[in-house]
Amino acid sequence: MTVTTLSPRTHADLRDDAPDPVGPLLPVVGADLHAPVVHGGSVPYAGLDVAATAPALTAVADRISTVLSHYGSAHRGSGYASRVTTDALEHARATIGRCLGARPDDDVVLTRNTTDAITLLSSALPAGARVVVLDIEHHANLLPWRRHEVRTVPARATLAATIDAVEEALASSPTTLLAVTGASNVTGEVLPIAELAGIAHRHGARISIDAAQLAPHRRIDIAELGIDYLAVSGHKLYAPFGAGALIGRHDWLEAAPAYLPGGGAVREVTTDSVSWASSPQRHEGGTPNVLGAVALATALQVLHDLPAGAREDHESALLHRLDAGLRSIPGVTPLLVWPDAPDRVGVASFVVEGYDAAYVSCVLSAEHGIGVRDGRFCAHPLLARLSPDASAVRASIGVGTTSEHVDRLIDAVRGLTTSGSRWTYESTAGGWTPVPETRDLDPLGLGTTAGSPSPCETPV
Secondary structure, three states, X not given: OOOOOOOOOOOOOOOOOOOOOOOOOOOEOOOOOEEEOXXXXXXXXXXXXXXXXXXXEHHHHHHHHHHHOOOOOOOOOOOHHHHHHHHHHHHHHXXXXXXXXXXXXXXXXXXXXXXXXXXXXXXXXXXXXXEEEEOOOOHHHOOHHHHOXXXXXXXXXXXXXXXXXXXXXXXXXXXXXXXXXXXXXXXXXXXXXXXXXXHHHHOOOEEEEEOOOOOOOOOOOHXXXXXXXXXXXXXXXXXXXXXXXXXXXXXXXXXXXXXXXXXXXXXXXXXXXXXXXXXXXXXXXXXXXXXXXXXXXXXXXXXXXXXXXXXXXXXXXXXXXXXXXXXOOOOEEEOOOOOOOOOEOOEEEEEEOOOOHHHHHHHHHHHHOEEOEEEOOOOHHHHHHHOOOOOEEEEEOOOOOOHHHHHHHHHHHHHHHHHOOOOOXXXXXXXXXXXXXXXXXXXXOOXXXXXXXXXXXXXX
């Protein structure tokens, strides 16, 4: 097979009005990663799947390295390492609350991720609770509420009409909680949180925000925005080790049964009785994920310390470049929910006419070293409405993204639509895979080989 190597010139380089290059905003671990390509050799990896999992900030990795040298048992001993580790955990808890604008009496419950945090809140709602959600939500903000009475409000043709529909739903029957996303994980569109909080409170409800996608891109002030509960994930916020947090009002969490019964969640236990600790400890049974909490707190602090508007400016330049490039390719349709959404974070989903989304994703990876996401993004109701075959390709931007990453994606999609792929692929149960698969897919020495089945995945 004869293969033409990638040109270093991009679509932006070929225009007289080419925008200025955009570099990374913050250093991230893996910025120098190279990805093998099927036609031989490797290229710098263009990781445009940060909406799924963001790379760790270099500052986070450095902090974790320091903490590891003093790592011990948190809240489980009086030894030196244990005391240092306990202080690190509680300092992380305080930092998470402070960086997200928590009120002084709010709880900061350490969880595994946003899904865990929202499920915890669902378990803490008062008896007979009624919840209102939008149909654009990630499954993490749809499924946990189904243990209660739930009303799902379909998104309308405009954001303004959607907000009106939410208010109508809250006004028509008593509601305990309005649970909405801060920013769509499919389209990046940002909801007006302060306005929604005002509507919820006006009708006697509280508001919960799934901030998994919003927190990495925007400063959040819980108190200023009127948020009652906020859920975040560390792995979206450039912090590895699987930690998240639920931040919010104490009373519901204090009255709720222990979310994770076990050691650390109690004051006293007998063979037939238990006295539970107060929240947040009552919901954090078992040995805590200290490194995860420290990683999350460090990442939030680094992002919080950026100059005002720095994240928005970096992201806006790249998102404008990405949107313009995708719109310029015949047969590519960007997906949006509302034409009047005033703000959008760095997430762009699109469909390519005549191509399965999983195939596009596989080609981008195998031939160009570009990582994107394909599928339904754990938002099945929304994708069923936006995409003809209920799936799409998603590219997402973070603090380590550069204009070269964006330009390479646009060039690759344009090349696919005009000339087709440059390799052979076959459909498998998991998606698509190059034939032959020539890449070394076992750089970690886990025992797999390039000849083993290794389809480009199609997670939902």
